[in-house]
Amino acid sequence: MSGLVGDCMTRSPSDKDCQDCHGRSKPKACIKVNIARLHECLEFFELILDTVRQPFAVLKTDGAITSMNEAFSDLTGYSREELAVMSLISRLVAPELRDTCNMALSGLIETGGSTLFKSKLARKDGSRVPVELTVSLLCDEAGNPAFYTLFCTDVAERExxxxxxxxxxxxxxxxxxxxxxxxxxxxxxxxxxx
Structure with missing residues (x-):
């Protein structure tokens, strides 16, 4: 990667470059993030992601939502301000699917990379929307889990x-x-x- 984005993220080419702070090997596909530079890049990324109609959110490793685009807000019916103080798992994922979601996110911490799974999100109006979630784990420069990126696809019409x-x-x-x-x-x- 080059330019603004390249200063924020790198894809590690070898197992040696993908170790956490305990020396445990991470998958070759792990993405390391320069956290300090990333904060400078966020405004740029948020501008781009707001133009995309694909619902997108960034989560802390505990599932707390840190940022999202307008499409994610539209999908859930919650304002950005409301979403910014929520946890994806405890507030938005349907209760009967929370364990599955937790296992998928926890599994990413062990394996790195990305995962795709089905879930249902609870909207502000009480309705539920079936979704496919594509979640990726991003690590800090030391190889420690930093946050997740989440893309949602509404699959109600497909179902x-x-x-x-x-x-x-x-x-x-x-x-x-x-x-x-x-x-x-x-x-x-x-x-x-x-």
Whole structure:
């Protein structure tokens, strides 16, 4: 990396460069962050991320939300001020999925890199939105976990389409075999809102 971004983050090329303060080896894909320079770069990053419609947040290693873009605020229904004092796990993740989320984040501290998993976020209005979360761990220059980056993908429409498709398959299975041969069927899927 070069320029402003390159001064903030580096991808370590070897296991030797990816050790934590206890000398434990981290994966080759760990990303080390110059924390002091990163604070200078944050304004630049936040400006870019606010133009992206993909919900994004930065979390401390305890799950506290430190910053987010407008799309993340829109997805959850909470203002940025409200989100800035919340923990992703204790306030936004559906209670029955909190252990899964905790395990995924804890696993990243051991393995480094990124992970993708499904969850449900609780919106301010009480509704829930199914999401896929892509989470990456960033380490400080000593190789210690510093924070997580989080990208959210709302999968509600995809799940509706999958359910409609499954319902169509069930309906097709009810049609006697003699009628299915040579017949053409139209599978009706719900319209996707834009």
């Amino acid at each position: 509706k389409c999958e359910a409609a498709l499954q319902e169509s398959v069930v309906e097709l299975d009810r049609v006697p075999g003699d009628y299915r041969e040579g017949a053409r069927f139209v599978i009706m899927l719900p319209a996707i809102e834009k």
